[in-house]
Amino acid sequence: xxxxxxxxxxxxxxxxxxxxxxxxxxxxxxxxxxxxxxxxxxxxxxxxxxxxxxxxxxxxxxxxxxxxxxxxxxxxxxxxxxxxxxxxxxxxxxxxxxxxxxxxxxxxxxxxxxxxxxxxxxxxxxxxxxxxxxxxxxxxxxxxxxxxxxxxxxxxxxxxxxxxxxxxxxxxxxxxxxxxxxxxxxxxxxxxxxxxxxxxxxxxxxxxxxxxxxxxxxxxxxxxxxxxxxxxxxxxxxxxxxxxxxxxxxxxxxxxxx
Amino acid sequence: xxxxxxxxxxxxxxxxxxxxxxxxxxxxxxxxxxxxxxxxxxxxxxxxxxxxxxxxxxxxxxxxxxxxxxxxxxxxxxxxxxxxxxxxxxxxxxxxxxxxxxxxxxxxxxxxxxxxxxxxxxxxxxxxxxxxxxxxxxxxxxxxxxxxxxxxxxxxxxxxxxxxxxxxxxxxxxxxxxxxxxxxxxxxxxxxxxxxxxxxxxxxxxxxxxxxxxxxxxxxxxxxxxxxxxxxxxxxxxxxxxxxxxxxxxxxxxxxxxxxxxxxxxxxxxxxxxxxxxxxxxxxxxxxxxxxxxxxxxxxxxx
Numbered sequence: 282x283x284x285x286x287x288x289x290x291x292x293x294x295x296x297x298x299x300x301x302x303x304x305x306x307x308x309x310x311x312x313x314x315x316x317x318x319x320x321x322x323x324x325x326x327x328x329x330x331x332x333x334x335x336x337x338x339x340x341x342x343x344x345x346x347x348x349x350x351x352x353x354x355x356x357x358x359x360x361x362x363x364x365x366x367x368x369x370x371x372x373x374x375x376x377x378x379x380x381x382x383x384x385x386x387x388x389x390x391x392x393x394x395x396x397x398x399x400x401x402x403x404x405x406x407x408x409x410x411x412x413x414x415x416x417x418x419x420x421x422x423x424x425x426x427x428x429x430x431x432x433x434x435x436x437x438x439x440x441x442x443x444x445x446x447x448x449x450x451x452x453x454x455x456x457x458x459x460x461x462x463x464x465x466x467x468x469x470x471x472x473x474x475x476x477x478x479x480x481x482x483x484x485x486x487x488x489x490x491x492x493x494x495x496x497x498x499x500x501x502x503x504x505x506x507x508x509x510x511x512x513x514x515x516x517x518x519x520x521x522x523x524x525x526x527x528x529x530x531x532x533x534x535x536x537x538x539x
Numbered sequence: 540x541x542x543x544x545x546x547x548x549x550x551x552x553x554x555x556x557x558x559x560x561x562x563x564x565x566x567x568x569x570x571x572x573x574x575x576x577x578x579x580x581x582x583x584x585x586x587x588x589x590x591x592x593x594x595x596x597x598x599x600x601x602x603x604x605x606x607x608x609x610x611x612x613x614x615x616x617x618x619x620x621x622x623x624x625x626x627x628x629x630x631x632x633x634x635x636x637x638x639x640x641x642x643x644x645x646x647x648x649x650x651x652x653x654x655x656x657x658x659x660x661x662x663x664x665x666x667x668x669x670x671x672x673x674x675x676x677x678x679x680x681x682x683x684x685x686x687x688x689x690x691x692x693x694x695x696x697x698x699x700x701x702x703x704x705x706x707x708x709x710x711x712x713x714x715x716x717x718x719x720x721x722x723x724x725x726x727x728x729x730x731x732x733x734x735x736x737x738x739x740x741x742x743x744x745x746x747x748x749x750x751x752x753x754x755x756x757x758x759x760x761x762x763x764x765x766x767x768x769x770x771x772x773x774x775x776x777x778x779x780x781x782x783x784x785x786x787x788x789x790x791x792x793x794x795x796x797x798x799x800x801x802x803x804x805x806x807x808x809x810x811x812x813x814x815x816x817x818x819x820x821x822x823x824x825x826x827x828x829x830x831x832x833x834x835x836x837x838x839x840x841x842x
Contacts, residue, residue: 285647292644299632367630376628376685379592380645381617536554536596537589539624 289386293394302363306398309356310405313344314413321417321424329423336429337414344410345439349499351475353443354492357399357450358471364395365458375539388529392455399451403440410436446498446513449491449520456528460535488512491520542570544693544725545591546603552586552595552749560586561749568727568742573719575740575757576729583749584729585625588697591727592622604693618646621686622695626702627678628685631671635662635681638670639688646689656684660714676707683714694718696728700735712739737761770800770808772815773824780820784811799828 297303317340321328332339368374377387411431418426450471457467471492478493482502487493488509497505497513545568552561561583568574578584589595591602593613602609604616629638639653657663660680665673670681679699686694696715700708716739718724730736736743743760745753753760773796774780784790784800788807791799802808808825815822 288644288647292641295633295637295641295644296630298637371628371630372626373628373630375589375594375624376622376642377645378594379617379620379622379624380642381614382645383614537594539589539594 286386286390289382290390290393293390296367297394300367302360302398305360305363306402310402311409313347313352314409317343318413318417322420325421325423336425337432340414341410345499349443349495353447353495354450354475357447358454358468360398361395361454362458362464362468366464369462378538384533388532395455403444407436407440442498443495446494446517449494449517452521452524453491456524456531459528460531489516491517543567544570544605548601550601552590552597559749564751566744570725571723572742573715573726573728573740574742574744575736576727576744577733577736578746579731582746584746585697588624588695588729591695619691620693620695621691623682623686623699624697627682629670629678629681632669634667634669636666638681639685642685642688648689652688656687659687660684675702679703679711692725694724694726698729715739768802769828770802771826771828772798772800774815775821780815783814783818
């Protein structure tokens with residue numbers, strides 16, 4: 282069972298070679314650091330003094346704040362649809378289901394690859410934050426990125442925390458994208474749920490709303506109960522387990538496969 | 540005693556309660572045969588093949604493959620089957636070889652098989668080309684290579700010559716015959732073309748509106764087909780001609796001066812001609828009507 286899962290996960294990795302999902306991950310990870318690089322290089326008069334006190338923390342926050350509030354959920358929604366569309370777009374689901382693979386194997390191996398892409402995006406994003414900081418310094422020596430130590434522990438903790446915060450969204454979007462053939466529908470549902478989240482973000486039970494978990498976990502949320510970020514993190518993991526189970530059940534009972 | 544690789548016992552299927560797609564289908568596909576599964580578009584061929592592969596769910600477990608219940612032994616049975624359903628399922632952004640590698644890992648089978656199946660389908664030179672750059676014929680052959688990868692005992696091919704040019708059709712047909720002869724692979728191949736099936740099948744099943752209208756060997760089908768040969772006769776006095784001929788055989792008027800007559804052999808043609816001539820009826824045309832699948836269906840149904 283484990284060996285078969287490993288082999289089939291390897292096959293899933295071959296499928297994402299040269300795929301849009303892979304390109305999107307690489308470009309997505311570079312997007313925010315690139316914009317911030319341009320921002321700092323083009324307006325040193327504004328930012329050198331502003332970032333003087335706690336250079337890396339401010340710069341890391343400039344990058345992660347954008348990611349946590351909007352970019353991260355959007356990326357997750359799109360990349361999951363792009364991965365599942367490899368099967369739908371090529372009309373290969375039926376061939377996958379006629380191979381001697383258990384439904385659990387098919388479901389899990391693709392889920393693992395999706396998580397690999399998301400984690401790769403996190404790691405690349407972190408590396409590019411640091412690299413873009415150094416690049417800013419290389420262009421303008423007034424920014425003291427090279428002489429200030431990088432807070433790696435803080436970056437690592439952020440990655441862990443933010444990854445946990447999106448687990449609920451991953452599971453919901455995975456279920457929808459495997460279930461729905463149309464490329465746009467799961468993306469549309471995901472986007473709509475993000476917008477709804479923003480509209481109800483002061484709701485007392487917002488910690489149960491998966492699409493707002495990254496926001497709650499990253500930002501301090503005045504007006505919400507103490508511990509909302511911790512609850513959101515816990516709920517994200519529980520929702521992940523719940524929606525993965527629903528997604529797997531939905532795959533198993535589907536009358537027509539492929 | 541004949542050993543059957545595929546047996547269905549009263550296979551029924553419907554997507555909704557209102558419309559039944561398959562009506563009590565009893566397929567018996569012998570080991571080592573090329574079974575031509577014949578029927579017009581929408582007859583239920585693809586649905587049947589999908590059921591045999593477990594792509595559609597059915598109650599009461601009416602499908603037996605290799606003597607084992609499909610519902611209970613899905614994975615071990617799928618290991619023994621290669622398939623191509625509808626159009627080829629290929630990852631367009633990957634090369635032919637990478638496509639094969641994905642399915643090699645799924646079965647799993649030895650790496651050498653990739654080179655072997657590429658050679659069998661004649662794609663070894665195009666192995667490193669992306670699948671989306673393949674012609675339709677090449678895609679079809681790559682899909683067959685995927686189906687052959689694990690050296691299956693049973694091959695299920697759904698309209699494998701669909702959309703191919705004449706050369707592609709001949710190549711695919713030859714490949715099917717070669718696989719059956721060289722590797723003794725049982726092949727279930729669906730088609731809507733009677734003459735296509737006649738050129739390769741050893742056994743035939745004819746499905747129409749979800750019902751199995753005929754099942755037997757190719758020679759049984761050919762005997763049946765000759766029994767239902769239609770003669771077209773054009774005469775000057777249609778009423779008299781009908782009166783003279785209708786006593787001994789089914790006669791149908793299809794135009795002001797044209798009759799269709801079912802005949803059983805070539806001798807009947809000469810007899811009919813002499814009856815008409817001896818009775819001073821002028822014969823302008825006397826010829827056999829092409830016995831295509833549609834006619835055969837009509838004849839089988841009305842028989």
